[in-house]
Amino acid sequence: MQNLLHNLNPEQLAAVTLPSQHAMILAGAGSGKTRVLTTRIAWLIQTGQVSPAGILAVTFTNKAAKEMTSRLGAMLPINTRGMWIGTFHGLCNRFLRAHYRDAALPQSFQILDSGDQLSMIKRMLKALNVDDEKYPPRNLMYFINNAKEQGLRAQDVEAYDDYNRKFVELYDIYDQQCQREGVVDFAELLLRTYELLSRSQPLREHYQARFRHILVDEFQDTNDLQYKWLKLLAGQSNAVFAVGDDDQSIYAFRGANVGNMAAFEREFRVQNLIKLEQNYRSHGHILDAANTLIAHNTRRLGKNLRTDAGHGEPVRIFESSSDLQEAQWLIEEVKSLLNEGWMRSEIAVLYRSNAQSRVIEHALFTAGIPYRVYGGQRFFERAEIKHAIAYLQLMDNPHNDSAFLRVVNFPARGIGARSIEQLQDAARQHGMSLYAAVPHVSGKAGSSLGGFVRLVERMRFENQTMPLQEVVKAMLDASGLIAHYQTEKEGADRIENLEQLVSAAMLFVSEEGFGIDAPAFAGPKAQAVAGPALVDGEEVEVIDADAPLPTVMSPLSAFLSHASLEAGDNQAQAGQDALQLMTVHSAKGLEFDAVFITGLEEGLFPHENSTQEEGGLEEERRLMYVAITRARKRLYMSFSQTRMLHGQSRYNMRSRFFDELPDASLKWLSPRVQQHSWFAQRKTAWDDVPEAGVNAIAQSFTRKDAGWRIGESVAHAKFGEGVIVSIEGSGTNCRAHINFGKHGMKLLDLNIAKLERVAKA
DNA sequence: AAGGCCAGAGTTTTT
DNA sequence: CTCTGGCCTT
Numbered sequence: 001m002q003n004l005l006h007n008l009n010p011e012q013l014a015a016v017t018l019p020s021q022h023a024m025i026l027a028g029a030g031s032g033k034t035r036v037l038t039t040r041i042a043w044l045i046q047t048g049q050v051s052p053a054g055i056l057a058v059t060f061t062n063k064a065a066k067e068m069t070s071r072l073g074a075m076l077p078i079n080t081r082g083m084w085i086g087t088f089h090g091l092c093n094r095f096l097r098a099h100y101r102d103a104a105l106p107q108s109f110q111i112l113d114s115g116d117q118l119s120m121i122k123r124m125l126k127a128l129n130v131d132d133e134k135y136p137p138r139n140l141m142y143f144i145n146n147a148k149e150q151g152l153r154a155q156d157v158e159a160y161d162d163y164n165r166k167f168v169e170l171y172d173i174y175d176q177q178c179q180r181e182g183v184v185d186f187a188e189l190l191l192r193t194y195e196l197l198s199r200s201q202p203l204r205e206h207y208q209a210r211f212r213h214i215l216v217d218e219f220q221d222t223n224d225l226q227y228k229w230l231k232l233l234a235g236q237s238n239a240v241f242a243v244g245d246d247d248q249s250i251y252a253f254r255g256a257n258v259g260n261m262a263a264f265e266r267e268f269r270v271q272n273l274i275k276l277e278q279n280y281r282s283h284g285h286i287l288d289a290a291n292t293l294i295a296h297n298t299r300r301l302g303k304n305l306r307t308d309a310g311h312g313e314p315v316r317i318f319e320s321s322s323d324l325q326e327a328q329w330l331i332e333e334v335k336s337l338l339n340e341g342w343m344r345s346e347i348a349v350l351y352r353s354n355a356q357s358r359v360i361e362h363a364l365f366t367a368g369i370p371y372r373v374y375g376g377q378r379f380f381e382r383a384e385i386k387h388a389i390a391y392l393q394l395m396d397n398p399h400n401d402s403a404f405l406r407v408v409n410f411p412a413r414g415i416g417a418r419s420i421e422q423l424q425d426a427a428r429q430h431g432m433s434l435y436a437a438v439p440h441v442s443g444k445a446g447s448s449l450g451g452f453v454r455l456v457e458r459m460r461f462e463n464q465t466m467p468l469q470e471v472v473k474a475m476l477d478a479s480g481l482i483a484h485y486q487t488e489k490e491g492a493d494r495i496e497n498l499e500q501l502v503s504a505a506m507l508f509v510s511e512e513g514f515g516i517d518a519p520a521f522a523g524p525k526a527q528a529v530a531g532p533a534l535v536d537g538e539e540v541e542v543i544d545a546d547a548p549l550p551t552v553m554s555p556l557s558a559f560l561s562h563a564s565l566e567a568g569d570n571q572a573q574a575g576q577d578a579l580q581l582m583t584v585h586s587a588k589g590l591e592f593d594a595v596f597i598t599g600l601e602e603g604l605f606p607h608e609n610s611t612q613e614e615g616g617l618e619e620e621r622r623l624m625y626v627a628i629t630r631a632r633k634r635l636y637m638s639f640s641q642t643r644m645l646h647g648q649s650r651y652n653m654r655s656r657f658f659d660e661l662p663d664a665s666l667k668w669l670s671p672r673v674q675q676h677s678w679f680a681q682r683k684t685a686w687d688d689v690p691e692a693g694v695n696a697i698a699q700s701f702t703r704k705d706a707g708w709r710i711g712e713s714v715a716h717a718k719f720g721e722g723v724i725v726s727i728e729g730s731g732t733n734c735r736a737h738i739n740f741g742k743h744g745m746k747l748l749d750l751n752i753a754k755l756e757r758v759a760k761a
Numbered sequence: 762a763a764g765g766c767c768a769g770a771g772t773t774t775t776t
Numbered sequence: 777c778t779c780t781g782g783c784c785t786t
Contacts, residue, residue, distance in 0.1 A: 061775065089776045113776080186776045221775095254774060353772050358778095375774085412762075565776060585773045607772055623773080646771060647777035765785080771778095 004042055004075060008035075015274045016040045018241075020049060020213070022234075023272035024265055025243040028305045029290070029629035030281030030591065037217055037243055038068050042075040044213055052078050056211040056233065057085040060218050062566045064589070065090065068217070084211070088226055089186055092193040093561055096184075097553050099203065103196050106182040108397040108557050111564035115381065116402050117141060117185045123405070124170070124177055127424065135166060143167045144174060148187035149223045149255045151194060181401050181433060187225070194229045208235035219244030219264070223255040227263065240268060246301045247294050250585060250623045252615070261301065279305040279629075281591050283312025285665035286635050290628040292662040297618045305629075314667040315628075315635045319654065323356075323599075323643040327363035330596060333636065334369060334579065337594055344370060346593035348580040350627050352605040355645070356598065357581055364579065374582035379504075379568030384485065384494040388501055389563055391479045392472065395460045396556050399433035408434075408452055411484035415452065419445035455479070468555045469506040476502070504568075508559050584627045595631035597624075600639040601652035624657050641723075651723045651739060653713070708736060708750055713758040719746060721758055 005013060012032055015025050016039045027033035041057060044050045059065045065086045073080045084091060093111065096103050112120060121137045121144075147157050154172035159165035178184060184192060197204045214234055216222070219242040222230070234240050242264055249258040264270065279287055287305050294300070320326040330349065337347060349360055349371075357373055364371045379385060387410055393403035409415040422445050427437035435456075438449045459478050466474065476482050476498055485491035485498070553561070580592065584605075599605055605624070610616035628635065639654045708714070712724045722740035727750070734750045748755070 087776065111776090114774095189776085251774075253772080355771075355778095416762090567776085583773065604772095609772060619773095644777075763786090766783085768780105768782090770780085 004039055004046060008032075008039065009278050011274055011276050011278065012036050012039075015276065016043050018272050018274070020044075020239045021272060022240045022264075022268040022270045023242065023274065024219075024261070024270050025241070025274050025276060026301055026303055027243050027245055027276040028279060028303050029245065029248060029626070030279045031276035031305070032278075032280060033243055033245075033276065034064075034067060034071070034217075036276065037215060037241075038071045038075065040241060041068075041072055041213075041215060045076060045078065050212050052080070052083050054210060054212045055083060055085070055215070056091070056213070057083075057215040058091065058217065058230075059085075059087055060221055062087055062090070064217055087565070088229070089189050090565055092189040093565060095193050096189065096196075097557075097561075099196060102200060102203065103192050104179075105184070105192070106397065106399075108554070109182045109184055110393055110397055110400055110403075110557075111189065111561055112178075112183050112185045112402070113381075113564050113567065114141075114186070115386075116183075116564075120177070120183075120402050121174060123402070124174060127428070128170075128173065130166075130170065135170065140167060140170055140174075144171050145185070145187045146255065147171060148185075148191045149225045151191060151225050151228055153191075180399070180431075182397050182399050183402070190225050190229060194225060194232065197229075197232050204232065204235075207233060208238060211238060213239050213241065215241040215243070217243055220246050220249040220258050220261055221251050221256045222260045224257055224260075227257070227260045231267070234268070240264070245303070247297070247303065247622055248588065248626050250588065250619060250626055252619055275303055277303055277305055279307045281632055282307060282629060283309050283633055285311050285314050286628060286631050288665045289315050289635070289661050290625055292665075293621065293628065293657060293660045294625045296660045297621055299618075311665075313634055314665050315637060315661070317658070317666055317668050317670070318636065318638040319668075319670040320638060320640045321642065323359050323640050324363075326598060326638050326640045327359045329638065330360065330598065330636075331363050331367045331369065333596075334364075335367070337634075338369075342594060344577045344579050347596075348582065348587060348590070348592040348594070348630060349596045349598060350582060350584050350587050350630070351598050352584060352607060352623075354583060356604075359644075360581065360598070364581075369579060370576060371579040371581055372576075374580070374586045379497070379500070380563045381567055382494075382497055384481070384497055385501055388472070388476060388479075388481060388498055389560065391456075391459070391475050391481070392556060392560060394435070394456050395471075395475065396554070396560055398435040398456060398460075401427075401434045404434045407479070408449070411480045413448065413452065413480075415445070415448050419449060423449060468509050468559060469502050471556065472502050472505045505559055508562055509555060512555075512558060512562075584623050587630050588626050591630055591632060593632045594634040594636070595627070596636045596638065597627045598638050599643070600637050600655040600657060601643065602655055603650070603652050604643070605655055606657070621657065621660075651725045653721060653723050653739070708734075708755075714738065714755040715758050716740065716746075716748075716753065716755055722746070 005016065008016060009032075012035070015023070015036050018040075025033075025036060027036065037057070041055055044055070045052055057065075057068060059068065069080045069083070069085050072078075072083075072085070084094075086094070096105060096109070100107050100109065118137055118141055121141050122132070125132050125135065125137060125140070147154075154168050154175060157168045157171065159168045178188065197207065211233060214230060216230065221244075230240060242261070244261055246258050246261055249256060252258070265273070282290070282305075284307055287307050291304055318326075318329055320329055334347060338344065351357060351360070354375060361371065361373065380389065387407055390403040390406040393400050394407070398404070405420070408420070419441070422441050423434055423437055426440040427434050430437055430440060435453065438446070438453050441449055455478065459475055462474075481498060482495060485494045488494070580590075584597070597605075602608075606617055606620035610620045637658075639658075640652075642649050642651055644650075708724055708727060713721060714724060715721050716738070719738075719740035722738040725737040725739050727734065727736045735747055736750050738746050738748055740746055
């Protein structure tokens with residue numbers, strides 16, 4: 001115990017050792033949040049207040065869940081495997097597997113990822129002859145997920161007009177289709193769990209009695225349904241330990257509701273509120289910048305980070321004339337950092353939107369600096385992997401129509417669009433899955449489809465006793481996937497990925513502890529059957545509160561869940577020491593010695609779309625706050641006068657966030673020059689910029705009219721500061737489009753408008 | 762069944 | 777500009 005609590009600061013110690021009551025921990029960036037959360041769990045267990053089985057710990061990402069589990073395992077000599085530590089979705093999956101009958105799901109129900117969900121919706125719209133111009137699949141998907149995340153079924157959604165009514169109607173049909181196929185989307189995992197717990201008193205009481213301590217990470221990111229779910233599980237007597245940071249709430253656009261923090265405090269009558277404000281990550285100037293910036297937000301719960309680390313270096317700011325030059329400057333700075341011995345992997349380049357990485361990547365590539373971009377395609381989302389998974393899905397649940405359609409003719413086996421149409425008609429007519437409808441198709445189409453069914457049947461039943469990785473291997477052969485990619489010229493990489501899938505299966509089996517001898521199938525009984533609705537009040541399986549849940553999943557089912565819930569790595573070239581490139585969003589939770597925040601311009605960061613939305617600007621500011629607090633020792637911020645966007649140059653003002661930072665913590669690297677002598681002074685100031693770059697810049701700025709220049713900053717009495725975007729006409733008939741940011745784009749006569757030159761920062 | 766062509770869009774993302 | 781999706785042609 002001494003060990004556990006050793007080295008905690010007073011606030012951390014207080015949080016970890018709080019009594020068994022609801023608590024809210026306001027944990028600032030870099031304040032040791034994960035440490036507090038895991039130590040709290042360890043302390044509760046070690047002091048005998050709760051058994052490992054009585055803990056429910058929820059996170060948003062698999063990464064966070066794994067981190068928590070492994071840290072806990074290092075603190076205590078316990079088996080963490082059976083513990084309920086995981087993501088909302090992962091835990092709900094576990095729950096639904098154990099109670100699939102009560103949840104009215106087939107035992108081998110499968111999980112749709114967002115791509116699967118979208119293609120399912122497209123397929124449905126087509127079958128219903130719905131105009132997908134009028135009802136775009138994406139909008140319908142958004143509508144459905146949104147409703148589910150508020151806990152609403154189709155019949156609960158209020159249709160306020162005809163257009164909306166159609167969405168509701170389609171939502172209902174979509175749910176029926178999912179039910180028929182035995183598949184659930186991400187939101188459904190949560191909603192189904194919530195509904196089952198709501199209506200089944202025995203189940204609810206069982207789990208409420210079991211989870212005495214509920215701990216939630218990143219509470220500011222919870223959506224409405226997740227909050228309701230927590231409330232339900234907490235019941236009257238369990239303690240909820242919520243850790244979050246309202247200043248780092250950056251996911252409102254996907255349904256997160258920061259308001260849940262205040263709601264939690266109020267509705268749970270939280271007596272224990274602890275702020276973790278001691279920052280162990282960043283030097284003083286960096287923290288000052290973060291604190292001063294975020295203070296511009298209203299409606300904060302209130303928090304100020306402090307450090308013992310001293311001021312450190314000021315935040316370096318650079319203004320460039322173009323995005324190309326911004327990248328060029330970045331390269332030079334990175335080079336000198338590397339010369340000083342900084343690690344490449346400890347330097348991050350952040351940007352607001354993915355499109356911005358292009359120019360930077362190009363420059364890094366040319367300079368020969370290894371880099372790694374986060375956010376690419378993930379392993380389980382690759383086409384060849386999706387195909388292989390579809391075969392596995394059919395083996396596990398042949399009524400999954402999405403899986404069926406994906407591979408029925410891949411590799412090509414002469415089953416064309418006409419055969420599929422016939423099959424779909426038959427399926428609709430008999431109200432059954434495509435797979436089940438095959439015997440109802442006659443003729444040539446029927447026999448080729450029959451061949452496919454026999455193939456799947458063979459794969460399903462021949463290998464029942466094989467370990468999972470053998471099943472995967474056999475499937476790759478029998479399906480003809482390997483053979484197909486062998487004939488393709490670019491197929492080598494894909495085959496390599498398919499082989500990696502076998503390794504992934506092997507790794508999964510060893511990590512999840514499925515015995516090597518365990519059959520990959522639970523047997524024919526495990527066939528998908530759209531079960532009857534739950535009989536209310538049905539006796540609940542008795543589960544020993546201390547025993548891990550019975551493994552009701554076959555290894556194959558479990559592996560498929562794993563593939564959907566954990567799409568895998570989404571970073572390229574992992575492993576080697578490389579510069580880290582990512583959006584600010586994906587940087588959340590990470591930290592680096594040196595950080596570059598690039599593209600700090602009005603319209604980009606804050607993003608123009610966000611400035612329209614209610615509360616959008618505050619979210620952008622929080623995003624900026626997240627970006628700043630990623631840096632340990634050195635922080636750079638850069639912005640550019642021009643930037644190529646959608647194929648044309650845009651002239652932006654520097655981000656308003658610069659005006660919200662403390663001058664004392666800033667160091668401007670670029671000279672504060674007078675605009676009229678712009679080129680001459682720039683040239684001398686940027687001697688280290690390659691000649692070609694300077695020439696390109698010069699060319700883009702040679703156009704002058706009535707003494708004004710494109711790209712120049714001006715001030716107007718009414719509209720404030722703006723940038724000249726274009727100039728038309730000349731002499732006495734000369735007008736200019738000027739971007740005044742907040743006030744929008746104005747067309748002004750340069751001979752009439754009273755404009756002043758702005759000496760740029 | 763595959764490749765070519767054109768229109769249209771173009772924040773942020775995990776599960 | 778650059779990627780995607782849908783449609784049309786071979």
